[in-house]
Amino acid sequence: MAKYNLGIDIGTTSVKVCIVNLSTNEVEAQHVKDTQSNIPSDTGHSGNKQDVFKIISTLNLCVSKLPKHLLQEVEAIGVCGQMHGVVFWKNDATQKAWEIIEKDTTIRYDVVPERVSNLYTWQDNRCDSAFLDRLPKPQSHLNIASGFGCATMFWMKKHKPEKLKKYNCSGTISDFAVAMLCNMNKPMMSYQNAASWGYFNCATKQWNKEVLQQADFPVNLLPEVGQSGAIAGSLAGDWHSIPKGTPVGIGLGDLQCSVLSTVERSTDAVLNISTSAQITFVVDQYQPSSGPPKASAVDHFPYFGHQYIAVAASLNGGNALATFVKMLQQWTLELGFNVPQC
Template identity: 75%
Template sequence: MDQYTLGIDIGTTSVKVCIVNTKSSEVEAQHVKDTQSNIPSDTGPGGNKQDVPKIISALNLCVSKLPKQLLQDVSKIGICGQMHGVMFWNNEENKKAWDMIEKDKSVRYDVIQDKVSALYTWQDNRCDTNFLAQLPIPRSHLRVSTGFGTATIFWMKKNKPEKLKKYNCAGTIADFAVSMLCNMNKPVMSYQNAASWGYFNCTDNNWNINLLKNEDFPVELLPEIKAPGDLAGFLSENWHSIPKGTPIGLALGDLQCSVLSTVETPQDAVLNISTSAQITFVVDNYQPNSGPPELTPVEYFPYFKNQFIAVAASLNGGNSLATFVKMLQQWTLELGFSVPQSKVWEKVLALSYEDNAISDLVIKPTCLGERHDPDLSASIQNIHVGNLHLGQVFRALCRGLLENLHSMMPREVLQNAKISRIVGNGSGLSRNKVLQKEVQHLYQLPLVFTKGGDAAKGAALAVVLD
């Protein structure tokens, strides 16, 4: 009988689930849903928060849409999600932060609103440069940036201590989902998610506990740590036809799972452009140090089987293009017209691919800054009357996005690593032929799209790694 694993990816804008046949590594069924979970921040434009009940509702809906006969045969569940961010919840002795609603000999897990915080995402900018400069230097090869879990907790302790005292658990959104499905009292976190939070030493795979205690950091909120691939626990009840007792792996990073499902040879680099943008490849024999971290655009994060991945992660990806499209739509509204965003996207993509869209306009679309340069801003140069056609502007924007990523991980880095091709994934890249052309122009390497490139599939594969 075929064995199936369920893969779950709780992303920045959507939840995706899939059932993978472990014998063939093929996806048998899948479903995706936008969470529409963004909520106003109490810190103004610098904050970025999401509604946890909406995210978990999207997760329930996605799983319920999969074929019941396949769900009944799921042997393991793998979960990954957006990294760096943090949420808080309160598990009392006899009352968890979730309810299990029975229906048709199965349950639906629902979040209790007043027992969870919002999800403070990786895009949260409440920790400005001045605030980060006041934090202790990590004993880690990885730096701490705004949007990282430990930085956000430091900010909450200073600015909203009473709110922080309401909770006794913390984790990423994927860690919360694992805790909920296993009905755990306290969360358990993988090295991958711990490294994305900061103040995690990858040489001994432990938090910087003593350093944090000296700063009066609430270390009791830090989850227990285990290796990627370990089991977190077991499904506490029948869930949308998945049998009670099904093993569930530790929550993993969506980037690592995306790489796992994409690379086919050690000579592959993976380029992902979705909400943000990353280019990465697997590194053998990397030995992290205990810090202090260097301010460099390329960082090394834990992968699987004691390996690391070299990552250039830009905060400016599909979100920069989406900001431009939203601006155009707003302008049309102010002019008295209503144009759906889908039509705007369709038009700018078509116009930018025409030959006359090539121009000398220079756009640096770094409106969100970068982790290695938080004060970086966007700019436009070389404007004249001959390069203001809409297609020219959007093409220059796409080119600038890739040039920024290339400045973080230049072609020479891939050459030195013996990379022979770039494997693309992410909707922001697969749907944009201009971006694809710029990738090949800058890196002088073939760009291919494989059957992989899916973090949900990667999560399903990770849970059955030898």
């Protein structure tokens, strides 16, 4: 009998799920839905936040739309998502940040809003250049930027310390989803996601805890880090017909997963045009330094195994694509055709 894997991608604008036949490597079923989760930011146009409750509700809905007879045969779950953003939550001995609701011999997960922050996404620009210049230099080959998890946490520590004290866990949105599915007390984060937060030494595979502690950073919120591709835990209950105990992989970076699913030869490069845009290729035998980071148009992020990917990213938040669309609309108007404006 064929066995299947469930793939989950929690992106910037939508949730995508698919069931892959392990015998043929073909996608047997899939579903995609926009999360419509963007909410106004307390910092105005410079901030970018999303409602985690809406994201998880969309995840539940997408999985529920897949055929039950295939879900019953799922033997592993893989999760990836937007890499740089951060969400905070509170777990303790009496209550977690989610509810496990049983119905008709299966379960669903609901977020407890008062125990979970909004998702501060990679598009968040509250950390301006002056603020970033005051931060300590990372012991890493990768620099820090606005929208990176550790930069956002530095900003929260300075400007909203009381809000930060409400929580004892943090992670990317995929880390939160994995912790929820496995009903974990503390999250696990992959090397891929940790590198995307800043202040992670890829050479030693450790957070820059000493540097961060000296800067009064809340290091207690940083998750434990594990090998990309490792199993984080097992499903806490029968979730939309997927059997309880099904292994769930540690959360992965959506960029790395897009490369993994696209390259066919070691000489291939991947051009990804989505909310941002990147051109990427896999590098063998890259050795990251312990910093300080050097200015470069190309960054190297952890991939799978001991490999890295070289990434040239515009990090434009979709602005370049939006400008291109508006240009086409203007040309069309000048030619005498009426095109709706975005």
